[in-house]
Amino acid sequence: MEVVSLFDDVKRMNKRQFLYQVLSFGMIVSSALMIWKGLMVVTGSESPIVVVLSGSMEPAFHRGDLLFLTNYPEEPVRVGEIVVFKVAGRDIPIVHRVLKLHEKENGTIKFLTKGDNNSVDDRGLYAAGQLWLTKDDVVGRARGFLPYVGMVTIMMNEYPNFKIGVLACLAFYVLIHRE
């Protein structure tokens, strides 16, 4: 019953209309990509929106919260800020707070981080032998916060079938239904 009524729309389309549907699907995908790349330019961060994946910053951030990052070179890193950084050997960037910072005369900085919910600093998380983070490790500084919105992404990453299902449904819906 349902399936027949879904395909009715396709049956009523001619070739030209079907192509139009495919194109509009392409538009959705490419505009999403454009927004992402545009945000990268505006914020200066290589990933301007991140989802919190661990509980190490609780109770400030929980799993699934969304953070908006900026990474302007002229804005100095300071103690107490929440930074997102990458560590060699770890795929996933870490969101933690700056605990200690030393800045040289020529502007080079080295700093140490700690998660609010962790009892020790992050030296154990860094690469072997690494004592400090530098500016190059920083992906961005947390500037904005939105709760729970990233939960969908976490679901998608943890249940690949769910992800495939959602994407398939969306693609199917866009291709099949007329506007």
Place this chain on the structure above:
Amino acid sequence: MHSFLQRGNALLAYTLSVLACLTFACFISTVFLNYRTDVDISTVRIVLKNIPDYSASREENDLGFLTFDLQTDLKHLFNWNVKQLFVYLTAEYETPNNKLNQVVLWDKIILREENAKLDFKNINTKYYFWDDGNGLKGNKNITLTLSWNIIPNAGFLPNIFAQGSHSFKFPAEYTTSRI
């Protein structure tokens, strides 16, 4: 609106968009608020040692010990868009090695307005006051400042400096006895 599922879907979508509007209203209503306030900080006891820092370079670095008094009332900072205050005490100073050093000595997470009146007498620091070298000995100007990072329900993550700070100096000699 012709079937059960479509009505449920439309209802859910409308509720979520209303929720987004409400969240935005909450964000807008608090975005221009001034979160600065006065604080009294003073140091009670100051001791300086020079011992190997096994957590970092293993070289002999300056390690300061201090106890401090802290008085402030942050109750009025709480509103319907403040989930948490992350309050931290920073020591900021200059050494021949580094133009700027910032070390967080103490922090506290405040979740409820009832706990936001701080009155501490002679308390120890939470983190070690390690210098990056031997810059604490005889250092004439160490400034203690209190700051807080506001974690909202949704919105910006500002770091606010309190009005009022305390400066002190370290002795010119190391303490060799056990403390």
Place this chain on the structure above:
Amino acid sequence: MFKFIDNWHMDFVGQAWAEKLSRIIITLFGAIGLVYGYALQQFSMTVYILGAGFALASLLTIPPWPMYRKNPLNWQPVKNKDKDNSSKKAKKISDYALDEISFNISSY
């Protein structure tokens, strides 16, 4: 089972009513929640009140209550053109009816 849900129809007037009513309820609860949450300075209150509005609207406007079925469409009766055709049609219809019944039995 899906057929059962799919057939949970309202008539056209009822659908318009249901949509209007659901929007009014949710908007109203949202507005009340905003004022109350602001007065209490507790945003969670706002969210709970909106949630209550959602529950109420779901209860009132998703199931096809009798009030949404007051204006059924009056279809034209089936015309009988000639005898032969009509008997064929009648047979067809009865077949369909049988299918329908067997389907329902199997699905219950």
